[in-house]
Amino acid sequence: MSVEQYENDDQRIQDKLKQKTWNEIRTNDSWAIFKIMSEFVNGYEAMGRIGPCVSIFGSARTKSDDPNYLLAEKIAYKISKGGYGVITGGGPGIMEAGNKGAHFGGGTSVGLNIELPFEQHFNPYIDRDKNLNFDYFFVRKVMFVKYSQGFVVMPGGFGTLDEMFEAITLIQTKKIAKFPIILVGTEFWSGLMDWVKSVLIEKYKTVSPEDLNLIKIVDNEDQVLEALDSFYKKYNLSPNF
Template sequence: MPSSDKSTKRQDVQPVPVHPPDQRFARQTDFSGDGWRVFKIMAEFVNGFEKMSEIGPAVSVFGSTRVVQGDREYALAEEMGRLLAAHGFAAITGGGPGVMEAANKGAQQAGGHSIGFNIKLPNQQKSNPFIDRDKLVTFDYFFVRKVMFLKYSQAFVVLPGGFGTMDEFFEAVTLIQTRKSARFPVILMGGSYWDGFYRWMHDTMCHQKGYIGQEDLDFIFLEDDPGKVIDIILGFYPEGYCLNF
């Protein structure tokens, strides 16, 4: 009997060639050195803890590295740094240029503590020159750096920025929402930049979809006046708690 079309097709099927693993992916899945990497991670924590051990209340200021002197955001961050210092807060930033430089500059020139948590990046982010000589901490690991921001800050002030700024914002609010961190104020500065974003969280995430609750927004503020930002921070805590932390 002649072969059916079905059997003919089966005979025509060619086996799929098997190739060795692509070396690009083999490199990415080589975890043989992870055990020793733990010691490097521990060293970053120890170094950071030692340098921050005597710092009192502090506020972290975030924002874009692409802001330059003369921009409104630079002036806001610089004034924020000055006011933080005047009210007894250390100013913590990511240690780089832009908004970070401005906040460090304002704090240092006002005689306050100016701290930088720098990160080693492929584009070789350089620390700004307005960080206290013994208060620059440089990290290889983003997650260690995030722990340091959260551990030593009584508030986050978030100016306009990109992915890194959003990452820090969502890291903070997620940990507060899930009660893995104590509640602290997260203040968005630069109203025209954040208005639509906050409205989306409030209207869509919260009230339309119910993916977050109203209480998850109660510690997030929008404020462009640096003086009122200080009022929000001081008013968030019981009297005397913040400055005697």
């Protein structure tokens, strides 16, 4: 990290801690509500026309020759052929792989991008009229959750974990419908799931054992499609596409 970035971070911390005047609050904080509102309105209108899809989460840092990138592309291709549209974060890495698979599978390919100082840019496999841009993470996350028929979670970092646990929490608390959450990669996810079982469930009892029924771990594209299809057959539903 450069000296300039340190100074910028230091300035941002100081700005958060200082006491603001009423004029500063009205100018900066209160008027931000209208920007937030506009992002919600634009997002709802755009996504409402597109309809529900399957969200694919994963790392922006995954290279195009990485096995997880290639697997995400196969998954998106397979589920597109199965009739599902695909939503990703619109950036590089796993997101690009998801949009690429959907694009070549002839399915709907949606990108919900976020303004970041690093890592993020639109990938070229998003449908031209399904390319949305956001300044606020929480608005973007609402779009992921509200318009998802299922969640496919590839290996990733803090952002991926945040999106996954957000979906689990909202389903667990019945704020959204019980759509499938599919974690791809037994080797990657088994350590986290073992910790959830041994620490959260057994030792501290902060999570109910039944909550793990919301999650399924798989290793290939056929298992992902099978998990989605079995869920929809169970409830006598079908994909929107």
